[in-house]
Amino acid sequence: MSNVKYTVAVIGGGVIGGMISRELTRYGVKIVILEKGNDVALGASKANSGIVHGGYDPEPNTLKAKLNTLGVEKLFKAASELNVPIKRNGSLVCAFSEEEKAHLDLLYKRGFENGITALEIIDGDKARELEENLSESVVAALWVKNAGIVCPYELTVASIGNAMDNGAELITDFEVVGINKDGVFEIVSADGRKVFADYVVNCAGAYSGKIASLVGDDSIEIIPRAGEYLLLDKAEGGRVKHTIFQVPTKDGKGILVSPTVDGNLLTGPTASVVASPDNKETTADGMNKVNTLALKSVPTVNFRNVITSFTGVRASNKGGDFVIGESAACKNFINVAAIDSPGLTCCVSIAEYVMDVLKGVGLKLELSADFNGTRNDPHFFRKMNDDEKNDFIKSNPTYGRIVCRCEGISEGEMRYAVKTNPPASDLDGVKRRTRAGMGRCQGGFCSPTVMKLIAEERGIGKEQVTKNGGGSYIVTEKL
């Protein structure tokens, strides 16, 4: 590794690093993605609401507003090229009083200023026509017709997979702890490995401030803000069709109730400043808040159907806007920092914006004739009808063995996940790529078989298979 010099090193394997890497390979640039985890999509890109925000929320004339407005359609296009589930379900921002109704007018005007026209203010009855389970207390709503839902971790995996298919290299377990510059950048990992590059793009999420400080740039202060969620079983998935918000407060867009692209119901997130981005705990207070406020919007949600809870940490900053550009402290070092919400919505528009920044600092970008922006559908099997499945199973028998009963995932899909770019190496990696273990039993039934398949595909013992890297072994010794 030490002798290879890359043109660009991207630090961080989240959705922002992924989409920027994909964009760079469109121009045939020699790049490496450096990720401290043992897999991609382990930061905010794994644990968020998965909403494609319509663009009414960011303050006009900010980078957030500009990239949100541009980002929505770009994301729909990229997701369909990458075969990632995405759906335009629209959202409703609900007002429960006349005072809140006045706030909807502000959001409507702000949306128009941001260039969003797919907005309409409707009364409570019309809102309940659209959503029969909506609370009787809703007096009006802002109907955001261009909004949608997407699977954030699948999008991240697919963007990095597509970049790798087009020549990008991914190095996991590479925690960047030092960056020296003597003409080229020398990037040093915690275990002493070194990577060289002409340009560095800092997409380290909640750690982007810390990475910037490695080149003497102390201008970015990230304030980690945790958001707790409760995810409900598919039995609740049909409770609402739109994403239901309440009028935003100073803490953000508030508690939502939303279907997911995979048919579950998502409620949350809270918003509380935490000491460290690694603080991913869920709390009794947080869960109570999610429960209470979700019921305010949709009183019939049955919280007995919760299947899991989780927390994501936003990379917020004081200024409230994205920080994207060459560092004033270091030439050819590009910060893509403080990418909190709506960063997922903006991932493609951010990636294109970063191409302009890189061009501006001298990187030559010419479209590569070899670039292929489409990605095979990892879910092709479950989309087949029964006749097609029967035919396919004849030549691929592993697809005939269902391992995850809750989600109906076959052995073939799991083996595929361990072999394709970027390869899954542990139980959670297979889960994020295939949904095995995402169902009602949360992996209680299928985990031993998934472990066996990972061990076989990777040529390791079952006792070496982990849940999520590090020391998270599932069994302690060979049986």
Ligand SMILES: Cc1cc2nc3c(=O)[nH]c(=O)nc-3n(C[C@H](O)[C@H](O)[C@H](O)COP(=O)(O)OP(=O)(O)OC[C@H]3O[C@@H](n4cnc5c(N)ncnc54)[C@H](O)[C@@H]3O)c2cc1C
């Ligand atoms: C609770 C919550 C809800 C949200 N909801 C939405 C939403 O509905 N819609 C929307 O548009 N946006 C939403 N967002 C925002 C969106 O999730 C983020 O903007 C986006 O995921 C940021 O991606 P990223 O790649 O910048 O960061 P991350 O996904 O955090 O990726 C950063 C990566 O850098 C790696 N890294 C860190 N330090 C180092 C190091 N030293 N060396 C190497 N690698 C390192 C990390 O391991 C991580 O993989 C939400 C965010 C949160 C937390």
